Amino acid sequence: VEALLFRLAFTFYTLAFGLAFGYLFSRKESLSLWMWRLLGVGVAAHAASFGLRLNAFWATPENRFFFPIHSMYGALSWLAFSMAAVFWVVEGRHRLNILGAFVLPWAWLSALGALGSDPVAPPLLNPLRSYWLDLHPMVLIAAYSVLANAFGVGLALLVQERQVKSRKPSELCFRLPSLEELDQLNFRLIAAALPWLTAGIVMGGLWASRTWGTFLDAKVLGALVTWLGYAAYLGLRYGRGMRGRRSVYVSMAAFASLMVTFIAVDYLSRFHGYLTRG
Amino acid sequence: MQLLLVGASHKSAPLDLREKLAAVPASDALAKVKEAGFGEAVVLSTCNRFEVYVSETAPDRLSDLKSVLEQFAGAPLNGEAYAIAGPAAVSHLFSVSTGLDSLVVGEGEILGQVKSAYETARQAGMTGKLTNVLFQRAVFAGKHARTTTGIALGRTSVATVAVELAERIFGDLSKSEVLILGAGQMAELSAKYLVGAGVRKLRVANRTHSKGEALAARFKGEAVAWDAMADELGRADVVVASTGADRPVVTVEMVKRALATRRGRPLFFIDIAMPRDVEEAVHKLDQVYLYSMKDLDSIVQENLSSRASELDKARGIAHEFAAEFCGWLEAQLAGRRFALRHGEV
Numbered sequence A: 001v002e003a004l005l006f007r008l009a010f011t012f013y014t015l016a017f018g019l020a021f022g023y024l025f026s027r028k029e030s031l032s033l034w035m036w037r038l039l040g041v042g043v044a045a046h047a048a049s050f051g052l053r054l055n056a057f058w059a060t061p062e063n064r065f066f067f068p069i070h071s072m073y074g075a076l077s078w079l080a081f082s083m084a085a086v087f088w089v090v091e092g093r094h095r096l097n098i099l100g101a102f103v104l105p106w107a108w109l110s111a112l113g114a115l116g117s118d119p120v121a122p123p124l125l126n127p128l129r130s131y132w133l134d135l136h137p138m139v140l141i142a143a144y145s146v147l148a149n150a151f152g153v154g155l156a157l158l159v160q161e162r163q164v165k166s167r168k169p170s171e172l173c174f175r176l177p178s179l180e181e182l183d184q185l186n187f188r189l190i191a192a193a194l195p196w197l198t199a200g201i202v203m204g205g206l207w208a209s210r211t212w213g214t215f216l217d218a219k220v221l222g223a224l225v226t227w228l229g230y231a232a233y234l235g236l237r238y239g240r241g242m243r244g245r246r247s248v249y250v251s252m253a254a255f256a257s258l259m260v261t262f263i264a265v266d267y268l269s270r271f272h273g274y275l276t277r278g
Numbered sequence B: 001m002q003l004l005l006v007g008a009s010h011k012s013a014p015l016d017l018r019e020k021l022a023a024v025p026a027s028d029a030l031a032k033v034k035e036a037g038f039g040e041a042v043v044l045s046t047c048n049r050f051e052v053y054v055s056e057t058a059p060d061r062l063s064d065l066k067s068v069l070e071q072f073a074g075a076p077l078n079g080e081a082y083a084i085a086g087p088a089a090v091s092h093l094f095s096v097s098t099g100l101d102s103l104v105v106g107e108g109e110i111l112g113q114v115k116s117a118y119e120t121a122r123q124a125g126m127t128g129k130l131t132n133v134l135f136q137r138a139v140f141a142g143k144h145a146r147t148t149t150g151i152a153l154g155r156t157s158v159a160t161v162a163v164e165l166a167e168r169i170f171g172d173l174s175k176s177e178v179l180i181l182g183a184g185q186m187a188e189l190s191a192k193y194l195v196g197a198g199v200r201k202l203r204v205a206n207r208t209h210s211k212g213e214a215l216a217a218r219f220k221g222e223a224v225a226w227d228a229m230a231d232e233l234g235r236a237d238v239v240v241a242s243t244g245a246d247r248p249v250v251t252v253e254m255v256k257r258a259l260a261t262r263r264g265r266p267l268f269f270i271d272i273a274m275p276r277d278v279e280e281a282v283h284k285l286d287q288v289y290l291y292s293m294k295d296l297d298s299i300v301q302e303n304l305s306s307r308a309s310e311l312d313k314a315r316g317i318a319h320e321f322a323a324e325f326c327g328w329l330e331a332q333l334a335g336r337r338f339a340l341r342h343g344e345v
Helices: A002-024 A027-060 A073-096 A097-116 A131-166 A171-175 A177-210 A218-239 A245-262 B015-022 B025-035 B062-073 B087-097 B107-124 B129-148 B157-168 B185-196 B208-219 B226-232 B252-260 B280-284 B292-332
Strands: B004-011 B040-045 B049-056 B084-085 B177-181 B201-205 B222-224 B239-241 B267-271 B289-291
Touching: A002 A027, A002 A073, A027 A073, A027 A097, A027 B015, A073 A097, A073 A131, A131 A171, A131 A177, A131 A245, A131 B157, A131 B226, A171 B157, A177 A218, A177 A245, A177 B049, A177 B157, A218 A245, B004 B015, B004 B062, B004 B087, B004 B157, B015 B208, B025 B040, B025 B049, B025 B062, B025 B107, B040 B107, B040 B129, B049 B062, B049 B087, B049 B129, B062 B084, B084 B087, B087 B107, B087 B129, B087 B292, B107 B129, B129 B292, B157 B239, B157 B267, B157 B289, B157 B292, B177 B185, B177 B226, B185 B201, B185 B208, B185 B239, B201 B208, B201 B226, B201 B267, B208 B222, B222 B226, B226 B252, B252 B280, B280 B289, B289 B292
Parallel strands: B177 B201, B177 B239, B201 B222, B239 B267, B267 B289
Antiparallel strands: B004 B049, B004 B084, B040 B049
16 A cells, blocks of 8 residues: 555656646646646655555564665655655745746656665664664755755756846746746755754764764765855855856755765765665 | 627727716616616726627617617717627627727736626626626636736737846846936836836936936936946846937946945846947846847747737637537527536636
């Protein structure tokens, strides 16, 4: 049932994603409303699937109150869920309809990744039995999903900037939110995610140094680079008044580092490994 | 039971007649129509049209209805008014509600006017089965045409394109400040549109200060000294340049200096002067956008050409809804069931 619900959620994500693209090319407001509704159903189904998974995982007493996101499946599924949920909230509040086409692809991709990986929750390794560790990926992935939303917003800003600068704006220009709105939203999302990112990294670092006596791990370093990138974005924006296109480049570089940290470092890290060691 | 319509609009009647009709209060008009023995009636009265729609079972009452209109006009009407019965009258209302019959084709105000005309009649107890369904369908068709076709999109004049572009940069213009360079006719026209879009503050800089003051006063703005223009670039968001100067009055150096104080906020130049007022290289600066008259005009031309097909789409919608209503009416008379479509069409 859990897997079925997840498949259902994935189907609804796909539909919502399709509608978001449909909306990009048509003027039908109803498409984006349905996109939002279907996405809501997808998020709900996903939450239910997650709940069942939690239930099953907690059936083993020693797993109790740990979240099963230490496998690639668990992590990607949680990532897709929080990305979709964050977007659902942002869209519900701001009604920046067209953003769906820029944000949903990432949620969809990570749900697809989860669908492609082994859903069996492996038993927790002994060093992983710590509430620090339990919260650490949870918090980080939540921060990642807000940042992924910010990435989508940044992408929309670059497209819009190009439109206005070209002097030949197409219909898309008049449908996208304004440069200032996109810039503000990008900033607000990143500013909201940074404390969580910080907390997640600190938790991981503390816990790593307690357990292994060092926090010098490829993943921790990658996370630090990411953190510095986003901190630089906020600093440049706040201190130097850097806005618009250039500031988006900075935030996108930080996002690239985040992706590298999240996926590629798995192969380099001694202690982290969703892909290599589960 | 069929629909009868008499009316006069900008297409048929001269201004003085339209003014005379527009002065008749809707409640009086409804009362007169009732006196003349019509049970169901809606009076649509705007500055460009005055129309009476009634539902009538007896044939040949069109001339009675027309004489009611003549009472309002105070004179016999011939070519200035139209009297239509049946499906053609239905079609007319759908053209009106979709904005196709408006003076400015596609304008949106008419939809609200149709709605309130219906509400007034309903509150006066003058609506019945036919008019209820007819007007609800007309409003629905109008909304549908506005949301699914490009008929409602302005962007068919240089001024509206300029305002929309400003909105693409700043979003809601209520937080934006405008600086107008020059005080001529074009400057005034742009001021009018930008103030209409709700800008927070309007400033005018003109070489002849008194002229600048006069223009600023007309829009509750503020005149600033011509020499202070370079500093003003630091706080304005939208700059409309339309001076008669024969060389650029805004240079790259000036804008660069202004940018240093703007903390990254974008700056939008609309240069409608001939020859141009703002150096072209300004557009290359980050967060600065410069549109000339030529740029704006080519956007307008493009929109006008794509609009033709949007108008066709809107006509199709009006026609479809009118035909559907006529089908419904026929079914009603024959005592058959007929479901009107809702939602997506």
